[in-house]
Amino acid sequence: MKTIKLGSSSLEVPVVAVGCMRINSLDKNEAERFVQTALEQGANFFDHADIYGGGTCEEIFADAIHMNSDVREQIILQSKCGIRQGMFDFSKEHILNSVDGILKRLKTDYLDVLLLHRPDALVEPEEVAEAFEQLESSGKVRHFGVSNQNPMQIQLLKKFVKQPIVANQLQLSITNATMISAGINVNMENESAVNRDGSVLDFCRLNDITVQPWSPFQYGFFEGVFLGNDKFPELNKKIDEIAGKYGVTNTTIAIAWLLRHPANMQPVIGTMNLERLQDCIKASDVTLTREEWYEIYRAAGNILP
Template structure:
């Protein structure tokens, strides 16, 4: 699998990453098979969050990793914090205690990347900066980023935080494209022209941030998978046609569509099925033409101006 640089950091990773939210439902043996399938496919970044399985996903990953031949230094561990029961919390104390809990559950003494999970409107950026300084100086976190944050929230953080913010994890799929729509409908009066995110793709490119699309097979606000869904006949027909022409699965084409965009994306796939992981990873070898990319975008129900 081709490698990408995470932002401008010293970390390089496969073009795909594996989201471990559903690992809490697996046995240690099953999870070990998932990790091995991902590694064999060229995936070396494993994405966690302290809320996944209420911490169980990280614990199972820790135990499962021991059952593989992989060494800690051969993989990148990413986790997220900031979501609590009914509220968000970017306070210094919570960030620090969250990271300590994450490290204990993962059985490691450092995270390669830490992301702030969901925006906290009560955030004091000075506190975040103090927390990041403590984590960086102690060696507990190598690289920092955010998740689901707009450009002004990022700019506010950057005013105080010394460490570069290298990643923004954002929802994006063929059937969920608000990040793209407004940029194609400039100065139009239709709904697609509404700027909901502050042109985050362009902002990310200007500031060398790696975009990590999450839920790349979901439609709406994670309402369900669009692959083989009866409400998306045109999209699935287009995916099937392209998949047959390229010799891969429809899921691989959906990921190849994201990889084709020049905004330095690293999709986060959440499958816990080893064979499906291997099939999806074939997206790395797929080349889409510009007409094919736009044809899939239109088949998802998007009109071009």
């Protein structure tokens, strides 16, 4: 699989990340086959969060991959923290305790990447900086990033945090592309021109922060997938047409659409289906033309001024 550098770091990562939020839906043998298939396809970047399955997803993954020192050096582990029941928490104490729990469940001594999951309105960036410093100096975390944060929130962190912010995990798909459409419809009087995120896509590109699109097949906020959905007839017709041209599935084209963007994104796929996993990975070998990218964009109902 093709690789990119994660943000400004020297860490080389696959262009497709394997999300493990639903691995607790698999039995032991299925989970083992899933992670082994991913590794065989070169997809060795696994995305976790301490809240997935209440922590059980990390435990299941560690057992499924038969975690040991040799296995650990062959994979890249990312996890997230900061979401608690009824609140968000970026306090130093919570971050440190969360990482200890993550490491224990994953049966490892370190994370390659730690992301702060959702913005904490009560964040004290000085505390985050202290937590990151302690985690880096102890060797527990090697790289740091955020999730669902806008440019000013990242800038606030960067004022105090000395480690580079290497990734920002954001919701993005063909049908949830406001961070793209706002940039196309600058100064226009239509809904697509509304800038909802402070030009976060451009900000991340300017600051060497890798955008990690989550829910790349979803429309709305977990309302369902757009592929094969009667609500999106034109989009599916166009995707199927282009998929036929390349001899791949519609799943492959949906991921290839994200990879075609010059921001060098790293989509996080959440499927636990082996065939769809492999279809997502195949997107690494498909480069859509500019015309095809825009045809898909317009077929989703996005407008050009």
